[in-house]
Amino acid sequence: MTPDISLPRLMESLRSLGQVGALDGGGVCRLALTDADKAGRDWLVARMEGLGLTVHIDAIGNIWGIRAGHSDTAPVMMGSHIDTVATGGLYDGALGVLAGLEVIATLNAAGVETDLPLAVAAFTNEEGARFAPDMMGSGVHQGALDLSEMLATRATGGTAVVGEELARIGYAGTAVPFTPAAYLELHIEQGPVLEVEGLRIGAVTSVQGIHWTEVTVTGQTNHAGTTPMALRRDAGQVGFAIARAADAIAARLGPPQVATVGVFELSPGLVNVVPGTARLTVDMRNTDGDVLDAATEELLAEAQALAQAAGCTIDIRPLARFAPVVFDAGLVDKVARAAEARQLPTRRMPSGAGHDAQMFAPNCPTAMIFIPSAGGLSHNINEHSDEDDIGAGAQVLCDVVCDLAGAQI
Numbered sequence: 001m002t003p004d005i006s007l008p009r010l011m012e013s014l015r016s017l018g019q020v021g022a023l024d025g026g027g028v029c030r031l032a033l034t035d036a037d038k039a040g041r042d043w044l045v046a047r048m049e050g051l052g053l054t055v056h057i058d059a060i061g062n063i064w065g066i067r068a069g070h071s072d073t074a075p076v077m078m079g080s081h082i083d084t085v086a087t088g089g090l091y092d093g094a095l096g097v098l099a100g101l102e103v104i105a106t107l108n109a110a111g112v113e114t115d116l117p118l119a120v121a122a123f124t125n126e127e128g129a130r131f132a133p134d135m136m137g138s139g140v141h142q143g144a145l146d147l148s149e150m151l152a153t154r155a156t157g158g159t160a161v162v163g164e165e166l167a168r169i170g171y172a173g174t175a176v177p178f179t180p181a182a183y184l185e186l187h188i189e190q191g192p193v194l195e196v197e198g199l200r201i202g203a204v205t206s207v208q209g210i211h212w213t214e215v216t217v218t219g220q221t222n223h224a225g226t227t228p229m230a231l232r233r234d235a236g237q238v239g240f241a242i243a244r245a246a247d248a249i250a251a252r253l254g255p256p257q258v259a260t261v262g263v264f265e266l267s268p269g270l271v272n273v274v275p276g277t278a279r280l281t282v283d284m285r286n287t288d289g290d291v292l293d294a295a296t297e298e299l300l301a302e303a304q305a306l307a308q309a310a311g312c313t314i315d316i317r318p319l320a321r322f323a324p325v326v327f328d329a330g331l332v333d334k335v336a337r338a339a340e341a342r343q344l345p346t347r348r349m350p351s352g353a354g355h356d357a358q359m360f361a362p363n364c365p366t367a368m369i370f371i372p373s374a375g376g377l378s379h380n381i382n383e384h385s386d387e388d389d390i391g392a393g394a395q396v397l398c399d400v401v402c403d404l405a406g407a408q409i
C-alpha cells in the first residue's frame with residue numbers, strides 16, 4: 001500500500017504560500033513575474049531544496065525539482081502553476097504544485113524509493129492575466145510555443161516584457177526542458193459538477209476545444225419614430241437573433257456543447273435611434289472537435305443569412321481556435337481506479353478550463369485529477385475546497401505516481 005499523505009502538512013504549505021501576495025479580505029494576487037510571483041517562487045525553491053530536490057530553472061522561468069530514482073531515465077512529472085489572476089484563490093494552481101511536494105515529503109518520510117525519478121514543476125504564467133497567451137511556460141516547455149517570441153511578449157495594457165521581467169526577478173534560467181515519462185496534474189475543478197453530484201474525485205478525460213468569434217453587423221442608424229419597421233436595417237435585431245441562434249444550437253446539441261455571448265454592444269446606443277452597428281462575441285466549446293467545428297460553421301452561416309435578410313452586412317473575425325485535447329486513456333483509468341480503491345466516489349469528466357497538462361498530452365501519457373470547488377467558484381477570492389477533498393486528491397496523486405514510478409513499497 002502506498003504511504004498516506006499528511007493533510008496537516010499539505011494544508012500548512014497551502015496556507016504558507018497563500019500568505020505570499022495575500023489580499024486584504026482573503027485570496028491572493030501573484031500575477032506572473034511580479035514581485036509577489038518572485039516571492040512565491042523563492043518560497044517554492046526553498047521548500048524544494050528543503051525536501052532534497054535538485055532545482056532547475058529554464059529559459060522561460062519554469063521551476064522544477066527532481067528526486068532521483070534508481071534509473072537515470074525521464075521522470076514522472078507532477079505540476080501546475082503558482083501564478084494567479086489579480087483576485088485569485090489559494091488553490092488554483094498552487095494545489096497541483098504543493099500536492100506534488102507533499103508526495104515527495106510522504107515518500108521521503110516513509111523511506112520509499114522509486115525506479116523512475118520524480119519531478120515537481122511550477123510553470124510560468126499559466127493564467128495569462130498579465131501576459132498573453134496563457135499556459136506560456138508549459139507551452140514553451142513542450143515546444144508548442146516559441147521561446148524567443150514568448151520572451152519578447154509585452155504585458156497586456158503595459159510596457160513590461162517577459163524576458164526583462166524574468167531577468168529582473170532572477171528567474172531567467174538555462175535548464176533544458178524534457179519530455180517526462182508521464183505528466184499528472186491535480187487541480188480544483190473550478191466548476192460545480194463534482195459538488196452538485198456529491199462526488200470527491202474527477203478523472204479528467206479531456207480539455208474541451210474553444211472557438212472565439214467576433215461578429216460585427218452593420219445596418220443603418222435611423223430615427224426610431226419615423227422609420228417604418230419594414231424599411232429598417234436594424235443591426236441590433238440581427239445581433240439579438242445571432243445570440244439567440246448560438247443559444248439554440250447549444251441547446252439542440254446538448255452537453256458538453258456550450259455557447260456564450262459575453263460581449264454585446266450597440267452603436268450609437270441611444271434610446272430613440274435604430275442601431276447602426278452591433279458587435280458581439282461568441283464563445284463556443286465542446287470536447288468533440290468535429291461537433292465544435294460544425295456548430296461554429298452552422299452559427300456563422302445562420303448569422304450571414306440573418307444579416308442578409310435584414311439588409312445588413314456582416315464581418316466575422318475568428319479570435320481563437322483551440323482543438324480539444326484528449327488525455328491518455330490508460331492513465332485516466334489509473335486515476336479512476338486509484339480513487340475507487342480509496343473508496344472515493346468518482347466520475348470521468350472533461351475539463352471546461354485550460355490547464356498546463358494539455359501542453360503535455362501530445363507528447364507523453366498525461367492525465368488530471370479534479371477535486372470539488374465549493375459553489376463552483378474560482379478566479380475569485382472566495383474560491384474554496386474542503387480539506388478532506390484536498391487530502392483525497394493528493395492521496396490519489398500519490399497512489400498513481402507510486403504506481404507509475406515503480407515505488408518500492
Ligand SMILES: [Zn+2]
Nearest residue numbers: 081092093126
Ligand atoms: Zn490553474
